[in-house]
Amino acid sequence: MSTTVPEEVVDSAAIASASTKRRSLWALAIRNPSVIFGGVILLIMVAIAVLAPVLGTVDPTRIDPASRNKKPGTELTIRLEDGKTMKRVALMGTDSLGRDVYSRVLYGTRVSLIVGVAVAAVAVSLGLVIGLVSGYIRWLDGFIMRIMDGLMAIPGILLAIALVSIWRSGLSTVIFAIAVPDTPRVVRLVRSIVLSVREEPYVEGAISVGTPTWLVMFRHILPNTIAPLIVQATFTAAAAILAEAYLSFLGIGIPPETPSWGNIMAEGRTLFRVFPHNILYPGIFIALTVLAINIMGDGLRDTLDPKMSKKV
């Protein structure tokens, strides 16, 4: 019983000072101009993704042989199911199956954002668990890190292609295949933080008063990884959106009828010389989204993790 009292004291003091420091950092982060700029563009993209059905779109998978390969701005006559016709301007033209590119691009925002967030979440959580274990349980460290080194020796896109080729292509396969090559980077990051933090007096103090290992990890070590991991997660999300586009563009990503930016561009490849709009519009959207996330990531890194900003 006597040991629990000092533990509580050490704990609350460490947490209190750490959390005020963290809170002020967050306040600083959201005032950073890069974070605001990137964040606003990203919010617009999220709004587009959520509001896609009400932004004047039609079914993005609807094939219309009568209006194939129309240039942007062409007025189309669409025959509805009840036999009536309606006029509609194809803002971004149509593809070679007559699908509306504007609707596909807007709905594609959903796929890309889902892939970005999901890959970042999978890579960070896998990397966090493996990194904590590797940094804290010393006898496992060598073994885990050799595997991570091996995975990092396979160029990222190639590893993703290999993983996609093993399983059937689909959204979850693509997410997992893109997340795996990103995981070793997170593991290394978490491990290096664990290794430096475990020497800190407050961790030694907590251990010496008999705090169980899982509690030390959870309460004293984990909070130190949050800021760097958020920075890492933004860059991972940006890279993942690009990677999905690469895989879909090569024809080995998400099934082609799904409206994703990569798929729209893959479909537009063959007739690119005559109808560049199939590549241009999704290209602009993808560049804008990834740029916004990267700029936001730069801003977050500068404020949350100044040590890391020196490295790149």
Place this chain on the structure above:
Amino acid sequence: MLDFIARRLVSIIPVLAVVALFVFFMLRLTPGDPAAVIAGDNATSDQIADIREKLGLNLPIWQQFGIWLGNMLQGNFGESFFFKKTVSELIAQRLEPTLALSICTLILAVTTAVPLGVIAAYRQGSLLDRVVMGFSVLGFSMPSFVIGYCLIYVFAIELGWLPVQGYTRIGTDFWAFLERMVLPSVTLGIIYVALIARITRASILEVLNEDYIRTARAKGLSNRVVLMRHALRNAAVPILTVIGVGVALLIGGAIVTESVFGLPGLGRLTVEAVLSRDFPTIQAVILLFSVVYVVINLIIDISYTIFDPRIRY
């Protein structure tokens, strides 16, 4: 020094072992009989039995791995049933375009990015610095195939200066070869330029505050000499490191760029192999690219001592 090289050589063995294990188990993770998967859809049962015999698929798994590894180390990558050739032949055929594209890109990227980074650091905060930095963030954010198609549209279709797609072997017609390398190298080079320029700027900025730079200036040396001989040489290690790490980007980018420009290289082969589920070829390509990546980084590690004599191993 020799001791260091030996130690570094030994250290890549576990890395390559993990890569080999991954590539080996790839085939075992796919649903279905490995022999049937290798043989492809149109195989006869005799062919499947033959493959099973050759790979020792009836033996315990660790013996299978031994047989497979022995074959790989002898350069025997097996047979591609889809392309109806041995995988080694296939790779030899497709090697030239990829090698040419990588070398052209590397030369182009390093000769553009390093001066850009140095000037951006020297004129920190200037318009030029901001343009270079803005470009480098943008370069990271554009899919390289979009850049490729934009370049094709402007320079090949609208202006008609360069051919749209295709490849001419270097031995057939050197000028035609060079003409067809321009757009792919620029496309693939942009992300690489972005990466190298950024790191060059950062490491030169760090070095410019050092005492020896002040000393060099005080001696009355010209800016050019101070920047090139004193600053750049001391900033070389991080730049070299990022060039090595960037090889992974280069390989990934080559796969996409070859598809955009219709270059019959290893990247295109990788995609064709995945689409036709031709596993012997997929396995060989992954092994090959990974070994190249690891070896390049090993060479760069060793070369640190040349650029920075303070590093002693």
